[in-house]
Amino acid sequence: MFFSIIIPLYNRPQEIDELLSSLCFQTYQQFEVLVIDDGSAVPAKEIVEAYADKLDVHYHYKPNAGQGFARNFGFERAKGDYFVIFDSDCLIPEDYLEIVSSYLFTHQLDAYGGPDAAHESFTAVQKAISYGMTSVFTTGGIRGNKQHVGQFHPRSFNMGISAEVWRKTGGFILTRLGEDIEFSIRIHESGFKIGLIPGAKVFHKRRTSMLQFYKQIHFFGRARINIYKHFPAQLKPVHFFPALFTIGVGVLVLLNLFGAPLAHTGNVFLLVYFMLIFFHSLYLNHSFKVASLSIVSSFIQLTAYGLGFIQDFFKRLVFKQL
The missing domain is CATH 3.90.550.10 (Spore Coat Polysaccharide Biosynthesis Protein SpsA; Chain A)
Structure with a gap:
């Protein structure tokens, strides 16, 4: 061949x-x-x-x-x-x-x-970004994995x-x-x-850089709505998760600002989530620096995608703009 x-x-x-x-x-x-x-x-x-x-x-x-x-x-x-x-x-x-x-x-x-992976020569930021894109705690670990939801794309x-x-x-x-x-x-x-x-x-x-990563993932969130415009059946419940996470973070910030009792529960949940990411990345990358940056990259992966998804969901589906 x-x-x-x-x-x-x-x-x-x-x-x-x-x-x-x-x-x-x-x-x-x-x-x-x-x-x-x-x-x-x-x-x-x-x-x-x-x-x-x-x-x-x-x-x-x-x-x-x-x-x-x-x-x-x-x-x-x-x-x-x-x-x-x-x-x-x-x-x-x-x-x-x-x-x-x-x-x-x-x-x-x-x-x-x-699949994709991080090379040993990559910077700590690049390794953390790779973790954010492939982790079970962000994308579900389905990128380049045998287990995936629906058709493999x-x-x-x-x-x-x-x-x-x-x-x-x-x-x-x-x-x-x-x-x-x-x-x-x-x-x-x-x-x-x-x-x-x-x-x-x-x-x-x-x-x-994390800023470049944010811009790229925000673009990916918008792209999911663009795919929906061509193939409506391809918009699955799992694609809403980053948007729901992003909204949840926004609500948690407001709860903390107003001292609401539910804020404590939300803070504990978010702390546990970030600790899981830290120790999982530490196990995979054997680096405290990469593990710490993986918390940042994972947060960006979810919120940037979520914001891009929400932006074009309302712009193109609710308000029918091109």
Whole structure:
């Protein structure tokens, strides 16, 4: 099987350098790399072309249109039997393609997704953010896990599709705001088989600061409403949990301000919740600093998503604005 690795890029030259460097060590060598520079103000052509003697790599620059359409641009030019999508802020383990090719040979998936994890070289903030995105106490631990609610929807930081899926579906029809989940739903509805490849993990940097992380997760909360506009049945009770948590925190603040008796119970509950996060992260990361920051990242993960969800719930569903 020949793979086409497609990476949309926007103003992140350092990230693409690190990603391409990690791809040089793949134990499975039947692949090409297409870097789609989506109108960056800081083009990465020289960085990408420096790998021409190590990788079958192709650099394409196009006007900015968002990551979904940048991936379509790559699909149109890919030669592979199977297309693999990475975000530019990922590092790829050397056995990634070998694991994927072996799994696809025995399971014959039309599309797949894989988990993400924190690399040992990541900063404490990045490790805490990774915890916030994958913990059982925040997202339910279902990202990249065998156990998940309903259909499995691959995420575009680590996703693969067969060339046939591309030909039949036409790729992404959204370029932002939940474009990968919308695409996954259409792949399901087209009759293709989608699955998780548990061993096909990537090291996902995500954001380098808590403020950047907040903005990203707020965007994800809004994206859930955008997906609902296309597929109403995909809005599940579990998607309301961050919004309910956020409202609960707001109510707790008011209870404390007015000295209400219920405030004590709420404070104890929140303290216990944060202590569970701290000790769970400490067990996983073996770092008091990462464990402490995991409380912050987990709180941001829930409240940022909740606020984004609430914002577009009222804006687009209640007040019917575009």
